[in-house]
Amino acid sequence: xxxxxxxxxxxxxxxxxxxxEQHAPKRTVVAFGFWVFLLSDIVMFSALFASYAxxxxxxxGGPTGAQLFNQFNVAIETACLLASSYxxxxxxxxxxxxxxGTTYLLSAMTFILGAAFLVLxxxxxxxxxxxxxxxxxxxxxxxFFALVGCHGLHVTAGLIWLIVMMAQVAVRGFTQxxxxxxxxxxLFWHALDIIWVGLFSVVYxxxxxx
Amino acid sequence: xTSKIHDRAPxxxxxxxxxxxxxxxxxxxxxxxxxxTSFWVANTRMIWGPxxxxxxxxxxxxxxxxxxxxxxxxxxxxxxxxxxxALAFGVLIVALVIAGSLWIMANLNANMMPSAEMLPxxxx
Numbered sequence: 001x002x003x004x005x006x007x008x009x010x011x012x013x014x015x016x017x018x019x020x021e022q023h024a025p026k027r028t029v030v031a032f033g034f035w036v037f038l039l040s041d042i043v044m045f046s047a048l049f050a051s052y053a054x055x056x057x058x059x060x061g062g063p064t065g066a067q068l069f070n071q072f073n074v075a076i077e078t079a080c081l082l083a084s085s086y087x088x089x090x091x092x093x094x095x096x097x098x099x100x101g102t103t104y105l106l107s108a109m110t111f112i113l114g115a116a117f118l119v120l121x122x123x124x125x126x127x128x129x130x131x132x133x134x135x136x137x138x139x140x141x142x143x144f145f146a147l148v149g150c151h152g153l154h155v156t157a158g159l160i161w162l163i164v165m166m167a168q169v170a171v172r173g174f175t176q177x178x179x180x181x182x183x184x185x186x187l188f189w190h191a192l193d194i195i196w197v198g199l200f201s202v203v204y205x206x207x208x209x210x
Numbered sequence: 211x212t213s214k215i216h217d218r219a220p221x222x223x224x225x226x227x228x229x230x231x232x233x234x235x236x237x238x239x240x241x242x243x244x245x246x247t248s249f250w251v252a253n254t255r256m257i258w259g260p261x262x263x264x265x266x267x268x269x270x271x272x273x274x275x276x277x278x279x280x281x282x283x284x285x286x287x288x289x290x291x292x293x294x295x296a297l298a299f300g301v302l303i304v305a306l307v308i309a310g311s312l313w314i315m316a317n318l319n320a321n322m323m324p325s326a327e328m329l330p331x332x333x334x
Contacts, residue, residue, distance in 0.1 A: 024217050035293060039300035047305040048248040050311035072220030075249060082241055088235040089281055092221070188223045190281045196276050197245075201270035209262045 027180055034184040038191045045195050048150060048204060052143040060138035065207030068133055074204045077120050084113030085193040092186045099172050107166050114159050121152050144203065151199055154192055161185055218289040220283055238278025244273040
């Protein structure tokens, strides 16, 4: 029954494309809608960035960024996320060429690099909290955990999404809907890397700069 | 009959797969160079201190541009106009929120009367 529904959906898609050629294909419409969502997500992050920039010096006598941040850790995190963005781009190419094995390999690499980033971030948070730099310590730390933690939650959601998509490809193969969703996932993953560029520059590098 | 060019999905590219590999490799190389430069700028003593945050900000904006062009494939072509317009609007709102917040809060801090708990305790 599911197979019938899927076949119907594919035929329906092709029929719609054939009927109104003057309209953009569904892939374009879906990706554009997701692009608008991503931009609104970035606008939300800009509010968190603004509150962090306003509160960065209000540490209430507690630890400052220069005392807390470990640049080596941040460099490894940055390398992990940049490399996973690159493998995600290569995965998009493998999907366009309908190569299943390469897709699985590159998605596994993307997942491992993203998970390594997340492990490093969580260990940084736990060691900060263990040293008394919890979110409730000062306005600076509240803003820090809100901003960096929100990015970490996005990465977690992306990792879950990637597993779900690989399960879909394994069960149903490269259907049109799976390809559309994987295109949206790639956009999401690249956008997270763009937000991380702002994060490591504004929070970590400006925080430790002399 | 089908002379109209369809819009391109963000993230999709019109170049062949072989040169696509090259596009991602160039993007990765540029991103690594820019990231390494901004880590160097944050730690060097060769640059005038107050200029360091400005340098880091410029490098970050350049790297975001590299990601948008080489990884997200947002171009200035006619098939990508809608994507660019949406991006431009997003950038406008982000700039307004961040610059506006910083400007207003700095102004408030500068004009704020010292409150009761910030004043020294009254002499009896």
